[in-house]
């Protein structure tokens with residue numbers, strides 16, 4: 001009887017654990033998760049999506065131009081993280097747990113054009129990224145940034161074209177001074193209190209603006225609706241396109257905004273930004289002209305020198321020919337004309353001293 005029960009129990013155990021053990025065997029098989037290579041827009045790209053990586057892998061091809069390491073568990077970036085990958089143009093590190101970026105981490109990435117750091121634990125924009133000479137796009141959305149986002153005193157960038165600071169827990173628009181070529185700004189989902197035209201005027205090339213998810217901008221922190229009215233005026237005046245079908249709904253008790261003031265201060269800031277861009281363009285043009293002048297002069301000098309040397313050599317050859325002809329006819333021991341000159345000079349020197 002006891003034996004029977006034990007047998008039945010054992011059978012049960014075998015029956016119920018059998019499929020499970022197959023499964024666990026499947027899990028134990030350890031299919032090695034690896035990054036895979038592909039080509040994108042002719043670039044050498046690596047896909048390391050969702051591999052539970054805790055650090056940037058160091059065994060990838062060094063000619064990698066696009067690294068897709070989204071959805072991993074990278075918590076820190078170090079000086080050595082990208083040392084081997086200095087050809088990177090696109091770096092996607094969204095949805096990791098990046099909390100710390102060591103100084104010098106991005107130094108090797110002098111070709112980097114776009115970086116995605118969305119959904120991480122950053123509290124400010126990493127200043128080194130702004131310093132990269134070719135950086136065009138920065139995605140920092142869904143990080144909990146400090147007020148100001150770390151842009152106060154941050155390096156300027158003439159190359160930055162697109163910045164995403166959506167869902168970053170900002171209540172004020174950071175001071176985005178020093179990014180005159182910024183075309184696209186995304187600050188959606190921040191619940192910003194107000195934006196002054198003067199703040200937007202700092203980015204004088206701004207064309208696309210995502211303000212969605214900021215209801216206070218419409219309501220206006222000032223009950224008279226002036227903030228909203230001035231912002232809307234500026235956006236209309238500069239032909240800035242509001243994205244995600246966001247519309248500013250400005251209302252005041254009397255729908256009369258005459259007391260709100262004007263955007264002339266913003267206009268001045270905008271003009272200063274534009275003239276700074278023009279000045280830089282002129283400086284670049286001037287440098288180009290100087291370069292052309294220097295190269296031309298150098299070319300002329302080199303060609304003249306070559307012609308001169310060539311002429312000298314020919315002259316000497318001719319003289320040698322003459323001398324050898326003379327030698328054939330005259331008696332030996334007579335100096336060729338050149339050497340005669342030298343020796344007479346030497347004699348002169350001797351008599352002078």
Ligand SMILES: *[C@@H]1O[C@H](CO)[C@@H](O)[C@H](O)[C@H]1NC(C)=O
Pocket residue numbers: 103
């Ligand atoms: C990192 O660099 C910044 C400026 O680039 C400097 O202020 C800071 O002290 C540096 N930190 C360390 C730990 O070297």
Ligand SMILES: *[C@@H]1O[C@H](CO)[C@@H](O)[C@H](O)[C@H]1NC(C)=O
Pocket residue numbers: 141164166167186187188210243244
């Ligand atoms: C702005 O960023 C948010 C969050 O990343 C995104 O959902 C939205 O599409 C972006 N807006 C535009 C115009 O790309």
Ligand SMILES: *[C@@H]1O[C@H](CO)[C@@H](O)[C@H](O)[C@H]1NC(C)=O
Pocket residue numbers: 261262263264
């Ligand atoms: C704009 O407002 C300022 C004072 O806030 C005033 O001095 C200026 O004349 C105004 N400009 C225009 C064009 O209305």
